[in-house]
Amino acid sequence: MLGPHVLFGLVLAFLVQADITKDHDPRLKTAVILDTPTTGASTTPEGRTFLKLARIDGTTGSQIVEVIGNNYTLVPYPNDAWNSWNGSTDSQADSEVKYVSANAQRIGPDGRLWVIDSGSLAKFPNSSKLISFNVTTNEVDRVYYLGNITTTEGSIDDVRFNGKHAYLTEYTVGSIIVLDLETGYARRVLREHKSTVALMPLSAEGQFMRDSATGLLKYIHADQLEVSPDGKHFYYQPGIGYMWRIETKYLNEALHNDTTADLLPNYVEPFSLTPSTGGTAIDAEGNVYYSDGDRQEIRYIAPNGTTNLLVCDSRLLWVDAMWIDTQQRLWMCASQLNHGDLFMQPNNESNTIKRPIYVYTIEIGHSPSPLDHA
Structure with missing residues (x-):
């Protein structure tokens, strides 16, 4: 028979173990382990995996890599x-054929x-670009130079596709870029509209973020974006949240029609009261998944606008x-972006x-939108 001290010890051990694991959801599976933060993964149907490495921890090196083998070897x-970009020695010509500041990657x-x-448009006017690679030959398929669209004050963030059109968010000023993938013609719309401009600073783990260089509160404007599986709606929001949508037919028409471009604000409508968000995705049923930077949660918004919790885990x-x-x-x-050197850290540390x-990864029981990627 166990004595009271042994029983107490067993109960205490159980409580400690429960406390350790209570916020770790067993549905989460590890896909990749690495030393450098990554802000985006994408895969091919054949199983190849690509990552965007975010050099927010003082490290240098490749920005876009492929993950090879079970030991997670990263190949440029x-x-x-x-x-191989070097901002001190490379030229304008180099900036057109190298990643200057890669911000995202995805299989289309x-x-x-x-x-x-x-x-880096202040010094290299043609360095802002969208590049497509043939993953069979691993060669460049086409480069769309966007420096004349974004100008020195704008920075493109991410892209989504809808037939021959691509939509990009621009996060430093706040705008949407519509691009004709066939002709290469592009236009910036909804510049500084209430739907593309952050109302509040970016937050994470319950705190507003401050720029490490200036100490000022950090605002991230037009950021996350998705296209509905039927191609009818374009969803987008600033980094702090508040998701909006607009019918894509108006965006497409605005590409070549000044009047429609001027009237776009009339067609924008609120969609969901989302929080400060790290990233999004959309499935074949039109559910939009988003990450909550303050609560370490992943939620999803149904096409009718209702929101449900998918998972809450402190590791996210x-x-x-x-x-x-x-x-x-x-x-x-799980990029830990708010702990990187982009933002002020406690005790003046460079990053934590x-x-x-x-x-x-987590199983969701839904396939990707065929309009989103292969």
Whole structure:
């Protein structure tokens, strides 16, 4: 028979173990483990995995990589040359054929890998670009230079597709860019509209974020974006949340019609009262998934606007751009972005990122939108 002290010890051990695991959802599975924060994963139907590495921890090196093997070897994609940018020595010509400041990557509905490079427009006017790679040959398919659209005050953030059109968010001023993928013609719309401008500073773990360089509160304008599976609606929001939508027919028409472009604010409507958000994804049923940076939650919004909780887990710290693969799994990169050197840290530390960095998956029972990616 166990004595009272032994029983107390067992109960205490149980309580401690329960406290350790109570906020760790067993549905989360580890997909990738690495030393450098990543703000976005994407996969091909054949199982290749690509990452955008966010150099927010003082490290340098490749920005776009492919994950090879079970030991998570990171290989520069498509090669070392594209990942060899040096802002001190490289020229304008170099900025057109290298990642200057890659901000996102994703497999598109055409099966190509698309990379968004926000560039460094103050010094390199043609460095802002959207690049597509043929993942079979690992060669450049096409480059869309967007420096004349974003100008020195704007920075492109991410991209989504809808037939021959692509939509990009621009986060430093707040606007949407509509691009004709066939002709390469692009136009910036909804500049500084209430739907593209952040009303409040970015927040994470319950605190407003401050720029490490200036000490000022950090505002991230037009950021997350998705297109409904039927191609009818474009969803978008600033980093702090408040999701809006507009019918894509108006965006497409505004590309070549000044009058429609001027009238776009009349067609914008509120969609969901989302919180400060790291990233989003959309499935084939039109559910929009978003990460809550303050609560370490992933929620999803049904097409009718109702919101449900998918998972809450303390490990999901600043999940950035998410991804749904063909195995009906949601990929979540726990980037710890708010702990990086972009933002002020406690005690004037340069960053408080804890390694290793994890990319998690969770089964959601839904396939990716075929309009979103292959």
